[in-house]
Amino acid sequence: MPDLYDVAAIGNAIVDVISPADDAFIDAQGLAKGGMTLVDAQRSSALYAEMAPGVETSGGSAANTVAGVASFGGAAVFLGKVANDQLGAVFTHDMRAIGARFDNLPLQIGPATAACMINVTPDGQRTMCTYLGASTHFAEDDVDDTVIEAAKIVYLEGYLFDAEPARRAFAKAAGLARASGRMLALTLSDGFVVERHRQALLGFIDSQVDLLFANEVEATALFQTDSFEAAAEALRGRVKLAAVTRGEKGSVILSQGERLQVAPERVEKVVDTTGAGDQYAAGFMFGLSRGRPLQACGRLASLAAAEVISHYGPRPQVQLKDLAAAKGF
């Protein structure tokens, strides 16, 4: 197959509801600040009823990354499942409007489009509660073989390890990617996801993954250590390439031959950290797909992450292509 896409990504198709909140609210609701909690429809409604007025905007980790790649001018495809409802239409519109491809048919009968309630505290931290709804119905048949075979990088979202049919879809996508010599990338997504599925994730990493994205919490959770250095060394022995983000400390790129430190891009004020990791992955993979050296990939990644944390919402509000050009890329 020819190289039709820079990135093809599989993830939960989610619409975000973003509201401001204070720390007392996070405590009162019994939420783990900075983390992602899965909730059922009933708990979702109860939480929403207590939240401040919000804005709705398309989200979903891998979907945000696809939007970022498209914003850099890359060719990107998203694979995921919405329902045939208003929020599903919003998600679909936003994906296509940013220039990405998204062709999976909406679920006709069953739960609503997934929603993620994001409470943003004054320090810019986001605490998420996700109702997975229709997104858990993503299954093997939704993985389009011809798309996977034509993508330079196939990117998978660790969150999908929570849903059994999606894990089968992952296995299929990984098999197809391997068979056609494509690069397989995975993000660990969340510390609690790593705790829930540690063994399965390690097995998948060992057998299939070429490129791993993680933040510091996820990387240390994966190897059950408190030491970032120990986690970094373990990662280096395990995957060909890994990028570990460390918030304001920047990020570290680990490959079997080298270890690169990437400085963070300066941000005037951190408004909302939602999407920081997603946009980091977008910049990194766009650079990699276009044959840039690893240091440049890290800088494009940091640039995209800095843009997204300087405003509310998980997707770029400017053309990342223009931003990169302004920075000399």
Place this chain on the structure above:
Amino acid sequence: MPDLYDVAAIGNAIVDVISPADDAFIDAQGLAKGGMTLVDAQRSSALYAEMAPGVETSGGSAANTVAGVASFGGAAVFLGKVANDQLGAVFTHDMRAIGARFDNLPLQIGPATAACMINVTPDGQRTMCTYLGASTHFAEDDVDDTVIEAAKIVYLEGYLFDAEPARRAFAKAAGLARASGRMLALTLSDGFVVERHRQALLGFIDSQVDLLFANEVEATALFQTDSFEAAAEALRGRVKLAAVTRGEKGSVILSQGERLQVAPERVEKVVDTTGAGDQYAAGFMFGLSRGRPLQACGRLASLAAAEVISHYGPRPQVQLKDLAAAKGF
């Protein structure tokens, strides 16, 4: 009836879809820049398909005003019609979350919740296309007598003159307000609304309206003149009290005895003018309901308008109560 509410307002219950656009897009779509065009479901879908990625947020002119009054710490009620769908749930949540009352039952069978597609150009101007959907089903029976009788100011949105059942609801509300000695306020809403319903609006103003809100375009359209001064004089002869906004020139308050000039509040950068008139009305009516002199009402109005145009979205992002306190109110 006791004074339970500062303001009870009747209007279209609308969720806004806000996207950035350039002037070429507005031209290509054949839209009147800065105005509001009514569209059917088909045109709405076609336009949406061409728009950039957006955010969804609760809107509707009178509903925005109610949100503003609540944000000032006032007791406010909204009366309007959503459908029993996801965007209807979003609208309802946001209204209650800001502390306002909204009890109208959603429409069970029929069109979807109203949506307003707002394209914001780099100059901060908003160009709106509204699909009225379920909101046109608001009718006489939806006007709760006990609410109207207990509100110091009953506020009506001129946009509703486009829907026949809503005009009957207006007539009922006006009758109830009159009978219980309440103040009746009306906003002209939009220049094209005035052109479409000039005679009906003039008749309604003469017979029922105590307080009229308009911007310069609407006021001159009402009296078919090019002269602001002529329109202002005509208004002064016609209603007890009027407030006319003039964008960066501030506003003018006209009462039978006096004419007050109100300076605009300084804004660092105008991002999105959506909701400016709505929040002006909120500040003005909150002040009036709390017995403030007209000049102070005008300043509260300008304060609220300045806050809303400094960010995307038609409702306050800070507590207007705190903002007013910081300014010495």
